[in-house]
Amino acid sequence: MKSPFQGSIKNNISAVTSLVLYAALFIAAARSPDLLPRKISVPVIRSLLAGEDRSILPVGYEFEPYRRFLPARGRLGFIMDFPFHPYGKTITQLYSAQTYFVPVVLNPNPGDPVALLYCSNRFIADQRLAETGYRLAAVLADGKGFAVKKT
Amino acid sequence: MMVLGPLLFAAGLGFLFLYWAAGNRSFSCRVFFLAVFSLPAGLVLISVLLFWSYVLAGPHAPLALFGLAYLAGAALLIAVVKRPLQEGATEGGGFKGFARLIFPSGLRCLPYVAGGMLLTAGLLRAGRFFLYSLSWDTHGRWDARFFWNMKARFFFRSPEAWKDMFTPVLEWAHPDYPLFLPATTAWGWLWNGRELLIWPHAVSIVFNLALVLLVVWFFAFRKATWAGLTAAGFLLMAEIHRVWAFTLMADLPLCFFIAAACAIGLAGIRERSGPLLFVSGFFTGAAAWCKNEGIFFIFWMILIFGGILLAGDSRPRAERIRAGLRFLAGLALPLSCVIYLKLFLAPPSEFATNAQGPARLITLLFAEPQKSGFIFLSFLNFMITPAYWNGLWYFFALALGVGLLFKRAEWRLHHGWSLAALALLMQAGYILVYHLTPHDIAWHIQTSLPRLLLHSAMPALLFIFDTLAFNLQTAGHETSS
Secondary structure (H helix, E strand, O other), X not given: OOOOOOOOHHHHXXXXXXXXXXXXXXXXXXXXXXXXXXXXXXXXXXXXXXXXXXXXXXXXXXXXXXXXXXXXXXEEEEEOOOOOOOOOOOHHHHHHHHHHHOOOEEEOOOOOOEEEEEOOOXXXXXXXXXXXXXXXXXXXXXXXXEEEEOO | OOOHHHHHHHHHHHHHHHHHHHHOOOOOOHHHHHHHHHHHHHHHHHHHHHHHHHHHHHHHHHHXXXXXXXXXXXXXXXXXXXXXXXXXXXXXXXXXHHHHHHOOOHHHHHHHHHHHHHHHHHHHHHHHHXXXXXXXXXXXXXXXXXXXXXXXXXXXXXXXXXXXXXXXXHHHHOOOOOOXXXXXXXXXXXXXXXXXXXXXXXXXXXHXXXXXXXXXXXXXXXXXXXXXXXXXXXXXXXXXXXXHHOXXXXXXXXXXXXXHHHHHHHHHHHHOOHHHHHHHHHHHHHHHHHOOHHHHHHHHHHHHHHHHHHHHOOOOHHHHHHHHHHHHHHHHHHHHHHHXXXXXXXXXXXXXXXXXXXXXXXXXXXXXXHHHHHHHHHHHHHHOOHHHHOOHHHXXXXXXXXXXXXXXXXXXXXXXXXXXXXXXXXXXXXXXXXXXXXXXXXXXHHHHHHHHHHHHHHHHHHHHHHHHOOOHHHHOOOOOO
16 A cells, blocks of 8 residues: 655645645534524424424415405405515515415506405505505405405 | 325436436446436426426326326336446446445545544534424525425416416516426425425435535545545535525525536546536536526536537547537436526516616626625625635635646646636626626625525535545545446
């Protein structure tokens, strides 16, 4: 078995340099900080591994009360506290609702005959209905329900 | 069987595909190659079959998908059985040869033990973070939660109306994004008949493990497995990797495809193996099918490896052209999905819309030096953050310097420089994209830069160890497998 250090001086310098650099890479990796903040939830993991997903709320579950009124497919408007803006504060409401109601498509720029109304309270809902040209058709909760386009 | 069923099917299909493409040939660590790449290749194939099933069969797409998958498997099996093994293909490719690489005797085992310990520590840490993500990010991070899973639901819930995901009303959901991840997610859901929450996590684990094994394979191929163990451990211990590894977003699969394309492509160039270039082309196409950044990556791969084949290879011209065509042939299958999506389904990209015309393009690139300065500084600031990278980019700069000063002759022979070139070109491409973005630049950089740098870190990591690690082959320590 050949020693790695047999051979010319240049080869030996190269070998030593490579070993030093390899050791530096190794030490840099081994000293990596562990920034993990929280504990593991064993019940969640157990239910996921068992395929029992019902104990974990899906994204958009807050929109479940609307489901029985929706068609299997089609398009509805979506009215929330603020007009749609990609950097808007309430944008996750639209995203969650859309994810939950696929394949129904929710239009964030309401122009459809029927719209899903999801506002924080009835005062904001009234304001938004006036802005978008809709009238309240059904109430599910304070600021929430369905609206139809005014003719 | 919830998770194992779709995974085993994909692994079987991927194994047959890779064996048909390259498995009957003689090359180093052949069995290890098939073990590492079969499952990811199978998932790519399944996603391609799923996409075309939905395009061609519409409401009957799920049935068509399973029919096509079984047909493809049967066809590949027949082709594989009929194809003879190349002479020497079974020699040293088995587990004995692999074991000799992993467990050498005597003092030679020390770098293996050290690398193995680092890799084990990295795997344990990553495993703990995976369980933490499973507990608290069950639905994944932003893109996974709102875009990828939503598109997968269109595939799963409404085969008759799946194209509604491209409606202009859903412009905010990036309808021009490639569909590898939604298609792969839909595959597991269709197999089980329900939207299984654990399935996207299983896919995430597959690509994370495959990425680790890929790094080990690349250096085992180079007869320096100990460097592969340390490189894989280095990757797992980097905070940036852990942050993005289990988000269920498309970045980790893209990292795998990029690393696979680079590693297998370079191996194919060094071994003068056309079949390995075919597989490299396949994973290059998979990168484009995974994320839009992969489309840029295709250009860089063709530029670099095409350049090597044209100018840096001593084989006869006809042989080099054949090798290049094999790369393009492998690229074609996943790329066909990307082309169809971009031409017939998705609206134009927001970046293309923003940069219409040469005058507008020049304005965006050169008219705002402050914006350019901000972009360059952002790259620099993030790359030098020690807590995220374990100094990876410092080592990259060092490796570049060492290579330029001392290893140019070796580079001319073995083309290790191609990995550095790919990493730098990828970053150049991202800098270009930031100049063209229609979004607020600070917001765009804040939400995407870490992930983009992680993509280019894959060839950079391979380059660092390829250049700096002590090459035991010169001392004749490792025998060929």
